[in-house]
Amino acid sequence: MKQNNNNTWISWNENLKHNYEKIYSVSTEEELREVIASNEKIRFFGSKQSSADIAAGTDALIDMTSYNKIVSYDYNRRTITVQAGIILSELLEAIESVGWCIPCLPDINTITIGGALATGTHGTSGKLLCEYMTECRLILADGSIKTIDKDNKLMDAVRVSLGMLGVMSTVTFQCEPEYILHVKEKPENDKEWLPKIKSRLKEHNFLRILWLPHTDTGYVITGDKIDSNKEIVENQGPKYLKHRRTVSKILYKYSHKFPWITAIANKIIAKAFFNSKKEHKGSLYQATVTKSRGSTLELAEWTIALDKFPKVFQELKTEINKWSNKSFIHIPMDIRFVYEDKSWLSYAYGQDTVTMGCVSRNAATADTYEAFKSVEKIFIKHGGRPHWGKRFTAKDPQLSKVYPKWEAFKELREKLDPTNKFLNPYLTELVNAKVVVNEIA
Ligand SMILES: Cc1cc2nc3c(=O)[nH]c(=O)nc-3n(C[C@H](O)[C@H](O)[C@H](O)COP(=O)(O)OP(=O)(O)OC[C@H]3O[C@@H](n4cnc5c(N)ncnc54)[C@H](O)[C@@H]3O)c2cc1C
Known part of the structure; x- marks a missing residue:
């Protein structure tokens, strides 16, 4: 695992900048798990193409882009499993090569799968990209791993969760025949x-x-x-x-x-x-x-x-x-x-x-x-x-009015991440999180 120290994290369009102490570049699930377990505060990023300040802003950061392999195909079910740092273009080329597609795509192919899922990335005339995810392995704040499939009651909360419930490790997509x-x-x-x-x-x-x-x-x-x-x-x-x-x-x-x-x-x-x-x-x-x-x-x-x-x-x-x-x-x-x-x-x-x-x-x-x-x-x-x-500038008071499950999401977040390990200042304000004692210390 590579680690770079003390520098400035800069988003794709250079509108967001944050100093950091350590960046980890991970390539296995075990490394990802270890880094999460051993840091008190941490965020993780893909291609840094979000305009909202959701990807960095903590002293420790994980660069997900080397965690980018195709794990497996299931030809009977027409599913593909990938590591979440894979770039969308690579996933799409891989599924096109076996005659499959995902039937609703954003107008950008340079983003990572993890970033796309976390932010509810979408295309047109279909569902959000995350709706085609049938299973994911989620690394929680304590370093434990939860496998969440489409029948798990957490799935509806996890699909779009801005990396506030955990880090998506591997993800399985249901594909369709290409057309x-x-x-x-x-x-x-x-x-x-x-x-x-x-x-x-x-x-x-x-x-x-x-x-x-x-x-x-x-x-x-x-x-x-x-x-x-x-x-x-x-x-x-x-x-x-x-x-x-x-x-x-x-x-x-x-x-x-x-x-x-x-x-x-x-x-x-x-x-x-x-x-x-x-x-x-x-x-x-x-x-x-x-x-x-x-x-x-x-x-x-x-x-x-x-x-x-x-x-x-x-x-x-x-x-x-x-x-x-x-x-x-x-x-x-x-x-x-x-x-x-x-x-x-x-x-x-x-x-x-x-x-x-x-x-x-x-x-x-x-x-x-x-x-x-x-x-x-x-x-x-x-x-x-x-x-x-x-x-956007809307925060908790406005968002609670337009998302019927906003409070349920906040409760679940507090349960899965009781020490606010995954919150940067922007996300803290977004969900109006209570500051926990070890954050002040
Ligand atoms: C030119 C352009 C075109 C775009 N077109 C579209 C479009 O057509 N449709 C659309 O809906 N959006 C679109 N977007 C928005 C874009 O899809 C999202 O901002 C997406 O999150 C960017 O992916 P990224 O890899 O850069 O993620 P980042 O910006 O690096 O991260 C985004 C968020 O995902 C989290 N994250 C990253 N990896 C993981 C992981 N493994 N597990 C959990 N959380 C994770 C990060 O912590 C962060 O909160 C566009 C953006 C640009 C700049």
Whole structure:
């Protein structure tokens, strides 16, 4: 096991920095268990791609990225077991190589499985990634190991738990046979796509809308399962489309100083990059997940019950189109759909859910990005739930109102981690944890 001492932990987009005393890089479950048992306070991180301050902030840290092996396949059950530090791209390539898939994927492949599960990472037109987990081995604060399968009553609490109940060691996923999607993309006026959400969710296997704030337009992406041999007329649009993120970054360069620039930049970006129709086919992974990003960004994302979405959307649109405030929003606001589940801290607990992203292309100036505040205010007012891995300010009082199982989760956390070993300052405030005696000492 490697150990590095005394340095600074820095998140992917450099917005979070923490001094630490020791970082352990583990590659076996026994090392992971030993490190957890022998430290009074500890956090653990994957690819450091969360904007929320949930991954570090304690003197001792575990880098999970060397704990990254495929443990086994079960070809009869169509399951795969992996160590939790594996990068999503490696897991997906491994299951595609045997003709399987996980049918709902996020738009990023560089994150670790542990980080993705802990934060309720999701895609669209399916369930959260963690809902496809059928078993995990959880290392508790005392160093003991609990195997939790889908029939264990703890599973609903563990799936999304921000590493506050324990560290996921190995994880088993239920896969499905791989399928090919026929993907079509086109711009539509807000008046057209908004009322069609429910019918499109029934009609298509995949639905995602990249909303282009300040343009009255959504870029609608649908996908339908087709026979893999079916010929389609491929149209990937003009070649220059691949420069969209770089051009956006340039156009938004001074938008923190002059927020109104955003409204003009968005009109240019919408015309140049979201005006053409596209058509292509591929697996869910190949056809819909972004494989490379040239620059960092800062993200927030809010979620709301499907039935409430049209009202929240209209209110948000009115608010950000007022030139009296500074809530101009960079393109795109990613609108996706997640089906109801029972995981206690899931965005989709008890309700079909819409998720809406909010991006600042300038990560360094994110603190001045008024849009994060306006979006949070509107979603909170309507009972929205924040993405755990992204930027938000809501804490225990607000979260207890929107998560029916919030108090149950807090009780369980106190029982499994009575000395608050797994809490950093951000998480302590998030769950309003009582300070325990050995923390003061
Ligand atoms: C460009 C970009 C695109 C994104 N796209 C999406 C998207 O499409 N959908 C979506 O839902 N989210 C998305 N996210 C959010 C992202 O999926 C989460 O922030 C995810 O947690 C990042 O994984 P990571 O490996 O970087 O985890 P980290 O940020 O390193 O850690 C996140 C949390 O997981 C905990 N953790 C890590 N490993 C374990 C473990 N083994 N056991 C228990 N807890 C653990 C950490 O302690 C921390 O609390 C995106 C983020 C970025 C930057």
